[in-house]
Amino acid sequence: MAKKLSDIDDDFLDEFDDDEKDTQETKPRANKKDIFIKFAIIIVVAVAVFFCVRALIKSFKGEGGLRASRKHIGIEHLFTQKEGSYPLVSDGELSEYRVYEFENTLYLNRKYVVENIDCRFYYDKEADTILYTAEDETYTFFAGKDYYEDSKGKEFKCDYIPVVKNDNGFYIAVNMINFKRVMFKYCEYDNPKRYSVWTYDMEGEFDNYKIKSDTALREGNSVKKDILLDLKKGDFVTVLDDTDEDFFYVVVQGVHGYVEKKSVESKAEKPELFVVDEPFKSAIKDYQIKLGWAQVTNASANGTILEYVANTKGLTTISPTWYQVENAKGDMISFVDADIVKALKKDGYEVWPLVSDFMNDVNSKELLSSREARINIINRLITDAKKYSFDGYNIDFEDITKESAEDFLQFIRELSVECRKLGLVLSIDNYVPMDHTEFYNRGEQGKVADYVIVMAYDEHYAGSPESGSVSSLPFVKTGIENTVSQVGDSRKVIVALPFYSRIWSETYENGSMSLSSKAYGIKSLSGIISQNVSEENIIWNEELGQNYAQYAIDNVTYKCWIEDATSLEAKLKAASAANVGGVAFWRLGFEDRTIYDTIGKY
Numbered sequence: 001m002a003k004k005l006s007d008i009d010d011d012f013l014d015e016f017d018d019d020e021k022d023t024q025e026t027k028p029r030a031n032k033k034d035i036f037i038k039f040a041i042i043i044v045v046a047v048a049v050f051f052c053v054r055a056l057i058k059s060f061k062g063e064g065g066l067r068a069s070r071k072h073i074g075i076e077h078l079f080t081q082k083e084g085s086y087p088l089v090s091d092g093e094l095s096e097y098r099v100y101e102f103e104n105t106l107y108l109n110r111k112y113v114v115e116n117i118d119c120r121f122y123y124d125k126e127a128d129t130i131l132y133t134a135e136d137e138t139y140t141f142f143a144g145k146d147y148y149e150d151s152k153g154k155e156f157k158c159d160y161i162p163v164v165k166n167d168n169g170f171y172i173a174v175n176m177i178n179f180k181r182v183m184f185k186y187c188e189y190d191n192p193k194r195y196s197v198w199t200y201d202m203e204g205e206f207d208n209y210k211i212k213s214d215t216a217l218r219e220g221n222s223v224k225k226d227i228l229l230d231l232k233k234g235d236f237v238t239v240l241d242d243t244d245e246d247f248f249y250v251v252v253q254g255v256h257g258y259v260e261k262k263s264v265e266s267k268a269e270k271p272e273l274f275v276v277d278e279p280f281k282s283a284i285k286d287y288q289i290k291l292g293w294a295q296v297t298n299a300s301a302n303g304t305i306l307e308y309v310a311n312t313k314g315l316t317t318i319s320p321t322w323y324q325v326e327n328a329k330g331d332m333i334s335f336v337d338a339d340i341v342k343a344l345k346k347d348g349y350e351v352w353p354l355v356s357d358f359m360n361d362v363n364s365k366e367l368l369s370s371r372e373a374r375i376n377i378i379n380r381l382i383t384d385a386k387k388y389s390f391d392g393y394n395i396d397f398e399d400i401t402k403e404s405a406e407d408f409l410q411f412i413r414e415l416s417v418e419c420r421k422l423g424l425v426l427s428i429d430n431y432v433p434m435d436h437t438e439f440y441n442r443g444e445q446g447k448v449a450d451y452v453i454v455m456a457y458d459e460h461y462a463g464s465p466e467s468g469s470v471s472s473l474p475f476v477k478t479g480i481e482n483t484v485s486q487v488g489d490s491r492k493v494i495v496a497l498p499f500y501s502r503i504w505s506e507t508y509e510n511g512s513m514s515l516s517s518k519a520y521g522i523k524s525l526s527g528i529i530s531q532n533v534s535e536e537n538i539i540w541n542e543e544l545g546q547n548y549a550q551y552a553i554d555n556v557t558y559k560c561w562i563e564d565a566t567s568l569e570a571k572l573k574a575a576s577a578a579n580v581g582g583v584a585f586w587r588l589g590f591e592d593r594t595i596y597d598t599i600g601k602y
Contacts, residue, residue, distance in 0.1 A: 068223040075228055075255050079192050087194040089254035090116060091202040092240055099195045100171050105160045106195075107171035114406070117199050118183045119444055121172055122410045124371055130163050130170055131371075133413035133448075134180045135280040136420065143170065182276045189253045196254035200275045207267050209248070211235040215263035217255065221247040228257045237264065279447040280416060282492070283392075283425045289451070289494055289582025290599065291317040291394075293354065295589075302337045308588035309344065313596035318344050319394045319584075323355040323381070328366040330376030333359075334384070341388045350391035352425060355381065357397040364399050368407035374414055382418045392425025394453070405439035409448075416448045427451035427494065432459075432479035433486060446487030453584055454483040456571070457498035462517055467504035469561035470519075471497065473545025476571045480578045494582045495575040499590035501525050501563040507556050521590025522563055529560065538562070545570035565598045572602040 078094075079087040085098040088108075097112040110130065113121050122131045130141040139156075141148045143165035147155045162176040177184065184199045217229040217237075221244050231237070231252065237259060241249040247258040292315050294305045305320055320340070324333040336353065344351050355377075357364060367373050381393060395415070400408045412428060419426045426449045431437050433454075445452050456476040460468035469475070476495070484490045502517040503525070520528065529538070532551040539548050547562040575583055583602070585591070 069218075069226050071226045072230075073219065073226040073228065076192050078255065079194050081192055087192075087254070088112075089194065089196045089251070091197070091199055092206065092238060092251040092256075094254075099174075100164075100166075102164055102171075103161070106174040107164060108174060108177065108197075109168060110170040110172055113172050113177055116184075116197075116201065117177060118179075118181070119406070119409065119441065120413065121177075122406065123170060125369055126371055130172070131410065132179060133410065133417060136417055138414055138417065139179075141176075181278060184275065187253075194254050196251075200277050207239045207242075209237050209239055209250075209264040209267060211237065211259075211263060212265045213263055215259055217250070217252060217257040217259055218247075219257060221249070221258045223260070225258070228255055229253065231259065231263075277447075279489075281420060283420070283423060283450045284491055284581060285316075285425075287316065289317055289584070290315045291319055291352070291494065291582065291584035292588045293584065293586050294318060294320040295587045296321050296335050297359075299335050299337075302335060302340055304589060305337075305340055306343055309347075309349070311591075311593050312588065313593070314600045315349065316582075317350045317352055317391075318588075319352045319354050321356060321396075322353040324359040325355070325357045325362050325367065325377065326360050328362055328370070328373060330367065330370070330373035330380075332377065332380055336384065336388060338388055341390070345389065345391075350425070351388075352392040352394045352427060353390060354394040354396050358399045362399070364397070364401060364404040365407065368404050368411050374411045377411070378415050378418055381415070382422065385419075385422060385424055390424065392427065392450070393419065394427045394429065396429040398429070398431075400440065402439045405441065409441055409444055412445060413448050425450045427453055429453045429455055429496070430483070432456055432475065433482040442483060442486040443488060446489060446492050449492075451492055451494050451581060452483060452487050453494040453496050454479050455496045455586070456480070457496065457500075457586065460502065460517075462502075462519075464517075465515075467502075467506065467515060467517065467559050469544055469546060470500065470502055470563065471567075471571070472561070473567075473570050473574065474543070477574050480574060480580065484578055484580070490579045491581045493578075493580045494584050495571075495578075495580055496584040496586060497568060497571050497575075498563055499585050499587060499595070501560055503528065504559045505556050506559065509555070522595060523590065523592045525560070525562065526564070526592070529562065532558070540566075565595055568595065569598050569601070572599065576602045 082098070085100045088095040088097050088099050090097070090112075095112065097109050100107040100109070110121055110123065120132050122133070124131050128143070132139045132141065137150050139148050139150055141163040143163050144161060146159075146161050147157045148162055149155055160173055160175065162173050164171050174186065184197055186195055186197045188195055211231050211233055213233055215231050216227040217231055218225040219228055229252065235252065237248065237250040237252045239248045239250050240256070244258075246261055248261055248264065250257060250259055292309070292312060294308060296302055296305070302320075305318070309315070309318055320335075322335045326333050332355070341351055357367070384390065385393070395412065397408060412426075416426050428445050428449050428451070430440055430442055430445070430452055433442065442452055456479045457471040459471055459475040460466070476497070480493070480495055484493050487493055500519045500521050502519050504515065504517045507514045529549050532553075533549045537549065541548050544561065546567040547564065549560050549562060551558050572583065583599075
């Protein structure tokens, strides 16, 4: 039966009512879900806001809640600007020297180069030129010329001027400084323009760190301090001081400042600081040198050489004191005896004549600053080496001053070139390193010569203001250690030890004491001590590594720190422990033959 319209409406309304009821029943459940979702969103937003705010606060505050400065103060005030030259930061420190620019080429003052980079750029005052001695040649550079010459006059053309001169002296082109060896690296920075130089001598003195996150270089060790430079992740900084708890004191781009430690990684190598400083080819032996000096002050003294050598045992090398520089022109007095050379070589000894500068009161500056005088000495030595078949030379220049030190090194370089051509051994005598003899530059000697001999005696000498040992064990050990450290290769160091002691005389009169001394060889000293001191009164001093004796005659007190087989053995042990290239002894004729039984152990 068909429904009436009213019935249809009623059915529709009933269905509507049912839907309404269903909706009303499910609505509360939908509201709970919406509330949960909204609450979760609120929490997420709140956390995000928290971290954003925290990050914002951290960007404006440092450790301890300090407000971090964002002010950039710039670095222009740190560097003085001058037309034609630029500030130079040398090994992290602002230098008094500057980088000079001429015709689009950069130059450094020769004095700065010699003091900090390469001491081989030598100023020849006579010719007003710059010399550079390499392993096998000496080159000459002329101010303002676009070429340089070797010793035979052969020219080498450059596309720039290697050396210029102005009112401040000679300047070496930056591209020429690494002429034969890479001794420094430099970087250029702008705003303001400046140059940062790192040298071979200082490599390894500082620690390099890499920035691990963007940070600031500040003018002080606090985040409140203003910013000098913005540093980026991956930048290198060189640490000068890390004693602060939170900051490194660094140099970067030539600028000093402070950077927070939390912004840097651990130590890192900085490849561009790698440099090369190869020594010259050397004629060092594959055995231990055992050298004895034979003192010759006149021709008649040659008669004792073979006699003294016959009394030795186990020596490899004999060095007669045959040459004396006579005057500032480089003329020399010679006591060479060809028959003695032949006899020594026949018996298997190498002969290295000694050349001295202190017998005739010659001014070392006048002598060695003259290229003509240096060449005069060198030509004489090379001619005689060929004539007599010498195996090497021992240079004993003891009157070098700070003023003549650079000239002395140039002489050694030039002589080394000629010795190298003939395969001659070149050895240089040196005092035990002291502050007042640092100018001898044992490091450079060790690079150009074959052996650096440290004369480990005369700790107390004839004119000493107080009595004491000629060669105490601590004096010897320190001399060996410091010489090896400066030379850089223990195999190139020979330790010279004494065959003599001094007996000191202390005379007391009217409440004052006068002091004098006399040197005695081991052989003669033994007799004197035994005549005046009983055996039980000879006291071993463990610290000094020597026996000590004291006795009195009338109003004179005699004191002696004794050199004997026991003291010598202690020194030989020290030399052996340092793995040096050999030992030498001053002088033959002072010793007793039995001493060689001790020497033979080492």
